[in-house]
Amino acid sequence: MANDIDINNINSYHLDVLKEIGNIGAGNAATALAKMLDKKIDMKVPQIRVMKFSEVSDVLGGAESEVVGILLGVNGDINGNILFVLDLISARRLVNMLMGRPLNDEIEFNSMECSALQEIGNILAGSYLSSLSNLTNLRILSDIPGLAIDMAGAILSVPAIEFGKSSDTVLYIENEFTYGVDSVVGDFFLVPDEISYGRLLNALGVA
């Protein structure tokens, strides 16, 4: 049984463990992406964000900035969401690379390109979660991805709402991916619900 761990009072040890979860999960996802595109993908040190709901919309360059969001529900022993967010230009470049097309900066996406983006989300989330599953010995599965191209605030609020029932803050384990200097920049968020957060730490022998 998981101990109750209060996300409002994370100690530095827990913070390090969460960062490591982000490192391993996103590291695997970055490797999968690098293989898929045959390109070198870099990853920044993960950030653990514990935010009040009122602060959520300010992440990612403002609540109204238009982004591509690919969201997958996470279930099994862990519940929550995994969210991959790209700015429009990055999403376009990623799609073009995946489909072997010359680069352009067209920011409208047709249905096949949307499917491609969802598939990228699927593969990234799959590799993130399978490494996490191996690490913790927990059964962690993901649902079919959903795609939205809209305001960052509206997209980021979706995984936050899950938290609303049991908390007044939300925990994001965030990783930034880059390809080239700034040609593709994406953010990967693991948002476990509050119980799952404790379970994750417990499974890693931390409590």
Added chain:
Amino acid sequence: MLEVIRVGMADLKVARHPSILTTLGLGSCVGVALYDSKNRIIGLAHIMLPSSKIATANANRAKFADTGIVDLLEQMVAIGANKNNLVAKIAGGAQMFNFAGTNETMKIGARNSEATRVVLKELNIPIISEDTGGNHGRTIEISSEDGKLMVKTIGYGVKYL
């Protein structure tokens, strides 16, 4: 002095003329704007969940339709609004992501809108216009000048309720 006051997610604010209240990037959350035209007092709540009764953490009353709207009304009355003058405009309650097997959580937008209507009806505050549902985000702004509610979207333009 004209002041634009921001209302965050799970938050609420009230203001007198000539202030403007705004909330950015509503997804499945619902923005509830109340207006007293005689006293030119406005209130705006950014509702995240339908009911405080299903929650284990309900300290933040602004988060829920049932408690948030009641508090919004009280705070408006406290700064001089008359309950009998109040009218409501609501926006938001979208379903941002479309999934094959849509579960309860994903329908939260529609449930938020419905709960908001029920609470306003119980309080006898008429909803004079609304822009809810769909699958897109909204930014809204209520003016204390005339009670107009601006709804801004990406791809669906700007409209005034």
